[in-house]
Amino acid sequence: MARGRELFRYCATRLALAPLMLWLIASLVFLLLRVAPGDPVDAVLGSRAPEAAKAALRSSLGLDQSLWNQYLDFLSRLVHGDLGVALINNESVRSIISKTLPASLELGITALIISAVLGLAVGFSGIARPEGKFDLAGRFYGIGTYALPPFWAAMLIQLVFAVMLGWLPVGGRFPPSLIPPEGSGFLIFDSVISGNWSALQGTIRHLVLPACTLGLLLSGVFTNALRLNLNRTLRSDYVESARSRGLSENQVVLRHALPNALLPVLTIAGITVASLIGGALLIEVTFSWPGIAMRLQESINQRDYPVVQGIVVAIAALVVMVSVAVDLLVAVLDPRIRY
Numbered sequence: 001m002a003r004g005r006e007l008f009r010y011c012a013t014r015l016a017l018a019p020l021m022l023w024l025i026a027s028l029v030f031l032l033l034r035v036a037p038g039d040p041v042d043a044v045l046g047s048r049a050p051e052a053a054k055a056a057l058r059s060s061l062g063l064d065q066s067l068w069n070q071y072l073d074f075l076s077r078l079v080h081g082d083l084g085v086a087l088i089n090n091e092s093v094r095s096i097i098s099k100t101l102p103a104s105l106e107l108g109i110t111a112l113i114i115s116a117v118l119g120l121a122v123g124f125s126g127i128a129r130p131e132g133k134f135d136l137a138g139r140f141y142g143i144g145t146y147a148l149p150p151f152w153a154a155m156l157i158q159l160v161f162a163v164m165l166g167w168l169p170v171g172g173r174f175p176p177s178l179i180p181p182e183g184s185g186f187l188i189f190d191s192v193i194s195g196n197w198s199a200l201q202g203t204i205r206h207l208v209l210p211a212c213t214l215g216l217l218l219s220g221v222f223t224n225a226l227r228l229n230l231n232r233t234l235r236s237d238y239v240e241s242a243r244s245r246g247l248s249e250n251q252v253v254l255r256h257a258l259p260n261a262l263l264p265v266l267t268i269a270g271i272t273v274a275s276l277i278g279g280a281l282l283i284e285v286t287f288s289w290p291g292i293a294m295r296l297q298e299s300i301n302q303r304d305y306p307v308v309q310g311i312v313v314a315i316a317a318l319v320v321m322v323s324v325a326v327d328l329l330v331a332v333l334d335p336r337i338r339y
Contacts, residue, residue, distance in 0.1 A: 087304045210286075
């Protein structure tokens with residue numbers, strides 16, 4: 001019962017802090033956009049537009065008000081779920097997010113699966129013989145993939161597999177000769193549901209290069225995390241006790257060491273979601289992937305305040321939800337954790 005009360009109090013605290021974190025992030029984005037160089041009115045009308053037209057547009061957008069009034073109006077809209085409209089084409093920010101977020105989630109989830117499978121397999125391969133060839137190769141792999149510049153790796157992979165070998169498309173999300181299936185915006189899911197196998201094949205062919213590139217770059221995090229935690233766990237007292245009872249090394253590793261070593265990896269997986277956002281921006285730009293990170297980059301260049309603010313708040317909410325869910329899952333799985 002005491003453990004249940006502690007867990008309930010921890011869950012309530014984490015959930016109560018989530019709105020505070022979102023408010024801090026939204027406020028920071030609002031202030032950074034206002035102090036950054038560049039005028040959104042110039043981005044819409046051009047720097048040579050008449051001053052009267054600029055003043056009229058600035059007034060209609062509320063940019064002639066004081067910074068404090070703009071901030072209060074922004075928070076009031078945000079509380080009511082109103083993210084505003086884009087300055088460039090008056091499209092609803094909610095509509096922009098609903099169109100672009102599924103593409104980024106499809107890419108990010110696929111990349112996360114690839115990185116976890118690849119990283120854990122490489123990290124586990126050197127356990128049988130520490131300091132051996134596989135262990136050293138795993139170390140170099142973990143450090144090397146994490147240190148690779150994403151844009152350089154993306155362009156190199158694009159050059160080899162798309163340009164030189166011609167195995168896969170250079171960029172884009174869907175073959176231009178086909179009609180995308182309608183539905184949720186997740187093209188793999190929509191293709192399967194509609195039974196459109198040619199669309200499914202085209203979607204997967206366009207997804208392979210960006211997802212594998214992003215997954216490869218993130219896999220080093222899982223490799224190093226599993227290696228370090230598994231090595232430390234294998235030297236612990238309860239593992240030595242299991243060996244002294246006559247259990248085979250495979251039983252010791254798979255039944256006793258590996259489950260405990262994977263708990264910190266689960267926490268790292270939650271943190272990796274935030275890294276996915278930064279890595280996805282460069283990958284989406286390089287592969288012309290029409291996701292939310294690419295739309296964010298375009299909106300920053302256009303000084304489109306409502307779109308930038310709305311996308312950042314949506315991404316922050318996603319990262320906060322995943323972080324809270326991972327923390328709660330680790331708290332439930334590991335009874336040693338005290339709060």
